[in-house]
Amino acid sequence: MSEIRNVAVIGAGTMGHGIAYAACLAGYPVALTDADVGTLARGESRIRAAFDKAVERGKCTPTERETGLNRLSCLSTPAEAVIEADLVIEAIPEQLELKQRLFASIEGAVTPETIFASNTSSLSISAIACVLTHRGRLLGLHFFNPVPVMRLVEIVRGAETADAVVGAAQRFAVSLGKTPIVVKDSPGFASSRLGVVLGLEAMRMFEQGVASAEDIDRAMELGYNHPVGPLKLTDIVGLDVRLAIADHLHATMGGDTYRAPELLRRMVADGKLGKKSGQGFYRWEND
Numbered sequence: 251m252s253e254i255r256n257v258a259v260i261g262a263g264t265m266g267h268g269i270a271y272a273a274c275l276a277g278y279p280v281a282l283t284d285a286d287v288g289t290l291a292r293g294e295s296r297i298r299a300a301f302d303k304a305v306e307r308g309k310c311t312p313t314e315r316e317t318g319l320n321r322l323s324c325l326s327t328p329a330e331a332v333i334e335a336d337l338v339i340e341a342i343p344e345q346l347e348l349k350q351r352l353f354a355s356i357e358g359a360v361t362p363e364t365i366f367a368s369n370t371s372s373l374s375i376s377a378i379a380c381v382l383t384h385r386g387r388l389l390g391l392h393f394f395n396p397v398p399v400m401r402l403v404e405i406v407r408g409a410e411t412a413d414a415v416v417g418a419a420q421r422f423a424v425s426l427g428k429t430p431i432v433v434k435d436s437p438g439f440a441s442s443r444l445g446v447v448l449g450l451e452a453m454r455m456f457e458q459g460v461a462s463a464e465d466i467d468r469a470m471e472l473g474y475n476h477p478v479g480p481l482k483l484t485d486i487v488g489l490d491v492r493l494a495i496a497d498h499l500h501a502t503m504g505g506d507t508y509r510a511p512e513l514l515r516r517m518v519a520d521g522k523l524g525k526k527s528g529q530g531f532y533r534w535e536n537d
């Protein structure tokens with residue numbers, strides 16, 4: 251398997267713009283696209299702002315910022331974005347059919363060696379791959395939010411993922427300064443399966459009036475040394491994203507552990523999606 255030189259990122263929202271920024275910073279030419287032109291433009295300006303912040307913090311020089319930004323191209327369709335790519339990473343919503351449709355639609359536009367990666371938090375990698383002719387090319391490359399800060403990348407090996415694809419993905423993650431772990435394709439992998447339990451239980455406690463959102467979060471931040479409490483983390487992740495993951499885990503694992511609290515469903519229906527909408531368990535001032 252030849253090494254990854256060019257990257258395409260599909261979806262420029264919370265995760266996609268962060269992944270594109272991390273790849274540009276690490277030296278990869280990146281083609282970024284989104285179905286929504288406004289989100290694509292916002293993604294580009296967020297990447298610009300991330301480079302500015304990196305300069306302010308002494309993480310890169312103004313020249314490196316310019317070089318990094320020049321590596322980014324924003325394109326209007328996935329078909330255009332993937333033409334040169336050795337690695338295509340999707341960061342579109344957590345819906346199986348959407349991800350299947352996307353990968354099926356671009357397979358004809360790339361070489362058989364091009365690696366396909368899904369940033370899914372919970373969906374089956376084998377189920378996403380089943381629509382492909384070359385199923386061995388697809389794996390999970392699960393980044394965490396915010397991408398520039400979080401050090402973990404969870405690599406998910408589907409039933410047919412080729413060893414060489416896993417190896418190339420591990421080297422790619424390391425080149426971005428991340429630490430990869432390799433996980434079997436099972437619902438929620440290692441991270442979401444554990445993390446979502448805490449988030450849902452914190453919501454149930456808030457719903458039952460056990461304590462305020464701030465105090466529930468402080469319990470984990472100060473008592474267990476978690477850098478961010480479970481309700482604030484849900485706001486950062488996005489309540490809609492968390493709900494989609496919980497519903498998928500509930501459907502695949504059964505039992506009550508992953509049953510979404512009514513409060514979560516109601517907040518999503520009311521457009522309270524957390525940081526990205528300005529209101530979740532907390533109020534957020536967005537840039």
Ligand SMILES: NC(=O)c1ccc[n+]([C@@H]2O[C@H](COP(=O)([O-])OP(=O)(O)OC[C@H]3O[C@@H](n4cnc5c(N)ncnc54)[C@H](O)[C@@H]3O)[C@@H](O)[C@H]2O)c1
Nearest residue numbers: 261263264265284285286289341342344369370371395487
């Ligand atoms: N938010 C998190 O903290 C987080 C963390 C890890 C993984 N994930 C996973 O990453 C994925 C994306 O999540 P997000 O929070 O970035 O979502 P988001 O809603 O912020 O962004 C998704 C973007 O995809 C675009 N899109 C939808 N369909 C498209 C298509 N067919 N082609 C191109 N663009 C399309 C939308 O316009 C939107 O801008 C999900 O699978 C999610 O589970 C999210």
